[in-house]
Amino acid sequence: MNYLITGATGGFGGYALEYLSKLVDKKNIYALARDKEKGAKLQEAGFNVRIGDYADEDSMVESLQGINRLLFVSGAPGNRQAEHANVVRAAKKAGVSYIVYTSFPKADQSTSLLAADHSFTEKEIKQAEIKHTFLRNNWYLENEMPIIQRALATGKFVYVAKNGKTGWALKREYAEAAAKVLFKNDFPEILELSNTPITYSELANALKEASGKEIEAVVTDEKGFIDNLVAGGLPQPVAEMFLSFQMDIETGQLDVVSDDLQKVLEKTLTSRPNALKELIEE
Template structure:
């Protein structure tokens, strides 16, 4: 059995590879990278390297040749539907038997602009006839480091999502479930991987406990939110992208209640306080 992890040089893919090595032989693990240079460290670690780019169908066909099980980490927004279609078509032609795909929380009901590409990809995979698990990942706690970092530097935890709730968890926890799915754990076709949805006020209190310091919690308007991030060193376009995430949260796109995550892990998720301590260590 041969296993391939895409996005292998990214944070999620890196965690998934580490967990996968605990379950299957390293000789059977393949990592998708965009160039020999980018894959050098993985190669030194004893992993097999495949060169490929989602935008290049022929490279994906070659990369997936002989692969039985695929962890398909979703690409960056932009031309994602065309790129994802290349991956699914290449997987079908290569005879891949199983795909674990990182999707979006509550994708089939979501109205977030972020969800459209994931719904499209889920449908492609279903039509392909390839056995699959859709890993509907909620939101990484790591995504809140800019807001948390600003609170540590200027004493203000600023958010614009009002009372919206999010099912935060650590990226490594999501990646562990992905690795287990890839290794062959029997999971349903859809896993709603969400922590307990809570508000930013709850997250702020967890941060206070994690660092042992008090700070001001500010429910802001859009401009105040952007200004706080830009003032902390974030480029304006990135701050505007983070504001769009705040809108998703405000509009309950990540308020997904499910016990799939802890069932899939076989243990409770790390608490917000402990997770923040880990990220800030």
Template sequence: MTYLVTGATGGYGSYALKVLKELVPVSETYVLARSEEKGQALKDAGYHVRIGTYSDEVSMKEALTGIDRLLFVSMGTDNRQANQKNVVSAAKEAGVSYIAYTSFPDADNSKSGLSGDHRFTEKLIKDSGIAYTFLRNNWYLENEMPIIGAAMASGKFVYAAGEGKTGWALKREYAEVGAKALAGSDFPEVLELSRKPTTYVELAEALEKGTGKKLEVISGSDQVFIDSLMAVGLPENVAEIFLSFQYDIKDGQLDVNSTDFEKALGHDLTPFPEALKELLK
């Protein structure tokens, strides 16, 4: 059996490989890198490195030739539908038998602007006839580091999502499920990977508990939120992207209740105070 992880040099892919090496032989594990240089460290660690990019279907077909099981880590938003279509087409041509794809929470019903590309990719995979598991990852706790960093610097925890709730967890926990799916765990076709949804007020309380730092928790306007991020060095256009995430959360797009996550992990998720301490090391 052969296994390939895309995005292997990124955060999620790196975490997935750490788990995967305990589940399947490194000698049977392949990784996708954009260049020989980017893949050198993984090659030195004993992994087979395949060179390819999502935007180049020919390179993807070559990279996936001889691969049985694929952990398909979704790319950034730029031209995502066309590029990810290349991956699915290449996987089908190469004879890949299984795809675990990192998708978006409640992708079937989500109104988030982030969900459409994932819904599109899920349909491609379904239509390909390849067996699959959709890993509908809720929200990485790491995504909140600009807010958390600003709070630690200023003593003010500012958010603009109202009473909206999110199923946060650590990226490594989502990646652990991805690795287990790739290795052959008997998972269903869809996993809604979400912790019990939590508000920003509860997140701030956990941050106080984890760090011992007293915070002023502020439910601010859009401008107050942007100003708080710009005060710690984020450019305005980046702060506005984070504001768009606040809109999704306020609108309930990440408020997904599911018991899939801990069942798939086989153990509890890291408690918030400990998870936050881990991120702030």
């Protein structure tokens, strides 16, 4: 049985490779990289490296030859639907028997702009008639680092999302779940992977506990939110992107109550204070 993980040079894919290598002999694990230079470190670590680009269907067909089970880590926004369609067609042509795809919470129901590409990809995989599991990953705690770093620097945890809740967990926890699902056969078609949803106010309290610093939770308006992040060195367009995430959270797009993540991992998730401590001490 041969396994391939896409996005292997990124954070999520890198964690997934690490966890999968605890379950499978490295000789049966393949990592996808866009070029030889990016894949060099993975090769040095003992992984088989395949070169392929989502934008190039032929390269994906070639990279997926002989692969049975594929962890398809979603690409970056932009031309994502066309690129994802390439990957699915390539998997079909190469004879991949099972796809684990990193999707978005309640992708088929969500009104978030982020959900559209994932809903599209889920449909493409279904239509290709390849066995699959959709990992509808909630928000990585790492996504909040610009806000967290500003709070540590200023003592003010500034947000817009009011009482909106999010199922934050560590990226490595979602990646470990992905590796387990890729390895085993007994998971349902859809897994809503989420920690217990909490508000930003509760997250600020967890940061206070993790850091030992006085942290005040401050609900602001859109301008105040962007100005705070820009003052911390974030470019204006990136700050605006973070604002769009806040809008999704305020409208409940990430408020998903599910114990699927804990069930897959077969253990309790890292507490928010301990998870934050892990991130701020890196």
